[in-house]
Amino acid sequence: MEQPPGYIDPCFPDHVCQLKKALYGLKQAPRAWFQRLSSFLTHLGFSCSRADPSLFIFHKQSDIIYLLLYVNDIIITGNNSSLLDSFTCKLNSEFATKDLGSLSYFLGLEASSTSDGLCISQLKYARDILSRAQLLDSKLVHTPMVVSQHLSVDGPLFSDLTLYRSLVGALQYLTITRPDIAYAVNSVSQYLHAPTEDHFLAVKRVLRYVKGTLHFGLTFHPSSSPGAFVAYSDADWAGCLDTRRLTSGYSIYLGNNFVSWSAKKQPTVSRSSCEFEYCALASTAAELVWLTHLLRNLQVSIPQQPLLLCDNKSALFLSSNPVSHKRAKHVELDYHFLHELVVAGKLRTQHVPSHLQVADIFTKSIPRPLFEFFRSNPTLSLRGGVEDIVEDITP
Template structure:
């Protein structure tokens, strides 16, 4: 049998081998190559068109979630042991296609192709980083695929190089973890899969960071000074109000008993957790054998959000078992009656203030608490939550004089001139768009300090709240108004609240409004204060939510807000044994009083929001009564700076 004519494209002279590539006539070589490949296997042209085949599978961890989109092209490469029969068949066809293409190329062409692909993969490895929005699982999968591709070209990196490269490719939020890992563990012995497992466990476990917290407390701020330290969680804080504390002090002044304070040592460690909480190992105490492990908390820890609640439940259970009654409205108030005497304790996290009409009951309570917890008796209450208290036979005086002086020194205003009022009467602030900007951080710091001061200084309430509206973009005009408040405080550092012991305990309220007081949106300002027998306990100064069309409407809306606060205080007083009705609320607008007493809707009042009409129900039920009082008898300082009189419940010293 004669041999077929020798062709320049079939140098071997055999039909079993592909035509050898010749750059002189590419079109002819391409057509013959396509015929050859189709005859070898019909599936080969598909692989040449769509690229090489790699068996892959989608892992649920890298599928679409609520926080990260799906990335189908980044599926995990299957292990050879997990290949199906179809995978094996397709891999064989793909390998055959690559081999035939390589056989058709000259030796120098094959080497160049291999070198080009190898260089491309090496560059990918050197520049490898986590893509934007990519999860840890997706990054690991992509890095693992790259290592497999490099291995096919005999590019193999050491285990240390692989581990180091992967950690360097991670985003900044992994920097602390990888640094601790390098310092506490020999990473030469860790494989990539082990590292990924440790990091995945760290990512999925929502552990909280711990920090070493000093346990030294300042006695000048109402807390015990003692040396020591403990571990607490960082970044978790709890905020509380002071109205319940002022009400407690007003009751103590009325009942003419002294108030004492106790501190519970390591209070939160006595609380029992009902949830599973894990925390990271504290710095300096990392287990070298298990640096990736976390601690499971069996008891509450300082800084944990659940800690105050866990401690409160533990303490309240103990007090109730000892015969105390927990307040139905104020759950931090505990009362115990002894025939003609009463004992009260107010819980504020790990601080307890208490008092009784009989001194022996205070000693008994101290012994009761020491029997169960490690306590520190701090004696007569003089400082509490930043408030300075002075108890005398005539009453209780509350002030923040020390804080005022510290605040003036902090902002370098100790030498400023004094003012008689916190604002100049004609002053009305606006955005002042053309004004010169000032330091935003400084302005906000000054406002924050002033807001803290309003815990005992209602006289600065309106001016402070007015200036606080411009914290986003403060100008020189706003800073000037803030400094006026500081100048006023410079002249009245010791002004405070005076709770006399012989002034009764009747609940009364006063309200006022500044019609269209805001120059920007023309909304009115609500001002109100509530007193117990002349003891100022609660006050407010707030811009109304809607625009009022008349002074009567503004006063009526203010009356609704004041009524809500009065009802809250009435409910609070139920825990103290007081049942009040027909509580007087004083207003200087007869039209607003008429609207509250008449349930008929008029054309000028029908647009008022329904929630403000609830005062009518309470007027009809006899819970509150509205009375007219001339304007000059109302302390308008918390609703307007234009009419300033000093209320009888404030005093500059305890007399």
């Protein structure tokens, strides 16, 4: 580090300072802190997860401790209370820490235990966004986006770029517990460089929808068996009016718990419905593989192969029979790892009717009845679980 102004040694003005301890705010400080903490945890018998570097796992016989780290915020849980107390004492003796008790608030996420399980929401954070936008008294809407609306770069530019970008950035963090606004936020995020008046109106509609659904969040239900992964994959062909690129989306359930979702514009232009659905399937398969590795690190065994559902029969046929014809020979090779997973028996693919395709909520703006059906019935269960729907659509 260069000598700071006012403290330069007159005898050695060209010398530099050698740091003995990383200073808060320097570029290398986070890495130095992570290395310091991870070495301490490794010495105690923890191992770093390969699926998530911020997750540390202690497993000895039947005792398990999970430690999740975000900079200097830590969540600790396990199945042995005495072992947890012992580890907490060792952590306190090594670092200046503060025990905040049971998990209730973490990085803007509010966690509360209910009779059904664990509920995670962002009520306070959502209210802060509405207050910043001065929309606390706004009129409510029932959907986050106008039906069949496709935003474009055309139109008069919005005057306050800072306001637009700050609101969209805040909404992006809100999607951690609000998957129902993921597609709308993804759409308005594509115009941060030059937002128009129409784009800001779309942002205000998302906020008005959030105003009426402040208490929404995610609930995770406990189960003696984790169940199997069931994933829905879908894509909207050429949904972007400016680039003609598709928007793909997926929703993944572990048993009856909603664990992962995505709404993303793809980097390439597809030439057929088979191609864009196949690309969306490959993206969903990659997420399933990662989740499988993560659960394996958590010492959780999955009893069945993950099931991947899609409403396009051509893409499903291509996943199990990679015939080289004019509709598929131009598809990038990296997408074909989906076929390898199916052939190896690590993944199952199956058709799902379009009216039960819950991933539609992540690829397009849909009418209110269908939107509320997908939102209030995330597992598409008419009788009790994802398994019932799978049985209904099994030929």
